[in-house]
Amino acid sequence: MLRALLDAAEGADTAVLPAGARARLREDWQLLETADRVLPAGDRGNPSPPYATTPARARLLDPLVGLWVRHCLSGLGPEAGPPTERRVRELGHDLGHLGTLAAAAAARAGISFTVRLTARDGVLVLPSLGSLRTAGPGEVPVDVDCADGRLTLRQTGAAAVVVQMEDGIGAWSAAPGWTPAYALPGLLPDGPPLPLDDLDPYRTVRGDPRHHELSGPTALDETARKRWLEAWSGTADMLRLGGEHRVTEAVVLLRCLVPLAEPPRPDPDTTDTGGTGSCSGTRREAFGALFSSAPPTPATFAATIVHELQHTKLCVLSDMLDLHHAGPQRRHFAPWRPDPRPYDGLLQGVYSHLALADFFQRCALRAEHPGHRETAWSEHARYRAQVAAALPALVGSPELTAPGRRFVDQLVATHERLAEFPAPRGHTARAEASVNEARDLWTRRHGPAVRYPQE
Numbered sequence: 407m408l409r410a411l412l413d414a415a416e417g418a419d420t421a422v423l424p425a426g427a428r429a430r431l432r433e434d435w436q437l438l439e440t441a442d443r444v445l446p447a448g449d450r451g452n453p454s455p456p457y458a459t460t461p462a463r464a465r466l467l468d469p470l471v472g473l474w475v476r477h478c479l480s481g482l483g484p485e486a487g488p489p490t491e492r493r494v495r496e497l498g499h500d501l502g503h504l505g506t507l508a509a510a511a512a513a514r515a516g517i518s519f520t521v522r523l524t525a526r527d528g529v530l531v532l533p534s535l536g537s538l539r540t541a542g543p544g545e546v547p548v549d550v551d552c553a554d555g556r557l558t559l560r561q562t563g564a565a566a567v568v569v570q571m572e573d574g575i576g577a578w579s580a581a582p583g584w585t586p587a588y589a590l591p592g593l594l595p596d597g598p599p600l601p602l603d604d605l606d607p608y609r610t611v612r613g614d615p616r617h618h619e620l621s622g623p624t625a626l627d628e629t630a631r632k633r634w635l636e637a638w639s640g641t642a643d644m645l646r647l648g649g650e651h652r653v654t655e656a657v658v659l660l661r662c663l664v665p666l667a668e669p670p671r672p673d674p675d676t677t678d679t680g681g682t683g684s685c686s687g688t689r690r691e692a693f694g695a696l697f698s699s700a701p702p703t704p705a706t707f708a709a710t711i712v713h714e715l716q717h718t719k720l721c722v723l724s725d726m727l728d729l730h731h732a733g734p735q736r737r738h739f740a741p742w743r744p745d746p747r748p749y750d751g752l753l754q755g756v757y758s759h760l761a762l763a764d765f766f767q768r769c770a771l772r773a774e775h776p777g778h779r780e781t782a783w784s785e786h787a788r789y790r791a792q793v794a795a796a797l798p799a800l801v802g803s804p805e806l807t808a809p810g811r812r813f814v815d816q817l818v819a820t821h822e823r824l825a826e827f828p829a830p831r832g833h834t835a836r837a838e839a840s841v842n843e844a845r846d847l848w849t850r851r852h853g854p855a856v857r858y859p860q861e
Contacts (some may be wrong), residue, residue, distance in 0.1 A: 414482040744851075
């Protein structure tokens with residue numbers, strides 16, 4: 407994607423990308439290339455380690471870089487419209503972010519350099535390091551010098567800010583205008599820290615139709631960070647209760663958390679009775695990032711991770727294989743949503759809800775406290791009943807490809823295996839009644855759900 411961005415910029419009309427902006431992009435790219443040649447200290451005796459191990463690649467493979475690249479590619483494409491003054495200005499701002507990425511990558515690689523960056527709206531963000539609030543508002547030039555593990559940030563009319571690099575995530579400074587990047591401890595005791603990124607300017611999830619129900623990103627104070635840390639500290643144990651593979655999955659796939667503002671309480675007409683005024687989501691172009699409001703408990707956090715990592719996996723699988731040829735028409739009933747869903751959205755929902763049904767069944771079978779056990783059985787029954795109501799539409803679709811058919815068949819097999827350890831009958835009856843009520847409400851609003859001849 408980065409290479410595609412450079413190629414698109416080189417081929418852009420000068421009316422869209424003036425010569426000065428194009429030249430600056432090349433300079434930033436050159437700094438990235440220089441940083442990419444620096445190997446980690448432990449690999450410098452090995453002439454050909456994997457590229458992903460270089461400090462620069464580790465920075466560029468951050469999930470939020472994908473959001474920024476996609477945004478810039480859209481701005482360079484014909485769909486962005488004519489080269490108005492506003493479009494050219496905004497595109498220049500967006501492409502300027504490559505300079506901050508290059509500076510952060512070069513600093514992590516231990517390279518000495520000097521570069522002039524531009525703060526936007528009075529804030530300069532250096533990804534994985536921190537952010538500087540400038541002395542003045544708007545666009546403010548900031549000269550950045552890096553040497554001996556320190557950054558010196560200079561701006562007109564303000565004292566220089568000296569920032570000391572730290573291992574992993576964050577950088578320290580005594581200057582009041584500096585905010586260090588923050589990370590939670592590793593999920594496992596010996597694991598790497600997990601970024602909790604409330605600084606990146608391209609972390610927003612707004613503007614994506616799939617995420618219209620999500621709140622916007624938020625900045626965290628110490629109290630909010632403590633809430634995240636408290637929930638995170640017990641999440642590994644809760645994941646393990648639902649299966650050791652859930653811990654492994656989170657360690658391998660989860661690479662960034664983006665905090666969202668707490669949304670309003672769910673609409674009383676929503677069909678999902680499990681809503682608690684929280685939200686979460688993923689982005690296809692931000693692999694490994696989880697966008698979420700502050701989880702109230704470790705149990706909620708663990709369930710959120712299970713749910714969202716299913717979306718992450720299925721997005722990647724869908725990029726690798728064509729699972730179906732269904733169009734974007736929103737016409738399918740999903741018990742967890744009040745609105746009609748497209749086929750792909752239904753597939754995503756079934757995959758994630760089936761994982762939650764499995765997760766809570768395992769929790770129920772292993773829980774020692776009776777109250778926790780009953781809660782887990784209730785959640786298991788709810789998710790299993792919801793999946794049962796949606797599976798026929800997936801199975802009966804003539805739009806499935808051969809790989810898609812095998813995938814859906816395995817969803818059915820997994821759902822059937824859950825019946826080996828059924829929930830207590832009261833939980834099952836309430837879950838099925840809730841699904842029937844949701845179906846009746848959906849039908850009154852939208853008409854009968856799609857039914858295929860195979861059903």
